[in-house]
Amino acid sequence: MAADGGYASRENLRQAKACGVPDMAFHKKSGLNIEDMVTSRWVYRKLRKFRAGISCLKRACGLGRCTWRGLGHFKAYLWSSVVAYNLALFARLRPA
Known part of the structure; x- marks a missing residue:
């Protein structure tokens, strides 16, 4: 923990x-x-x-507050935040 x-x-x-x-x-x-x-x-x-x-x-990535209602919508919100974070990370690590 x-x-x-x-x-x-x-x-x-x-x-x-x-x-x-x-x-x-x-x-x-x-x-x-x-x-x-x-x-x-x-x-x-x-x-x-x-x-x-x-x-x-x-x-x-705005994961501090989710305004979408319902578990299914929350999962989609979480997934999109993680994907956005990973894309930003890959863009920073991309070789010049």
């Missing part, structure tokens, strides 16, 4: 572990050891990158 830095505290980490979450990564460490949060540094990096990708989708 990956969470925002505003939730980083020993108490929140303890509650997550008590609920059965094996790996919990906060954006800001706030005095917490990486070894206490996750099983390895590799997992910590993966969770932070995942959270950064979600944040980028929300900011750049």
Whole structure:
């Protein structure tokens, strides 16, 4: 599980572990050891990158708020946002 830095505290980490979450990564460490949060540094990096990708989708592709109603429409909105993000990423990575 990956969470925002505003939730980083020993108490929140303890509650997550008590609920059965094996790996919990906060954006800001706030005095917490990486070894206490996750099983390895590799997992910590993966969770932070995942959270950064979600944040980028929300900011750049309008995923922060969906005004379409219904589950089917929400899935279409999500899919179109992910495709738009990937197209923009491919355009940036395209060789000159």
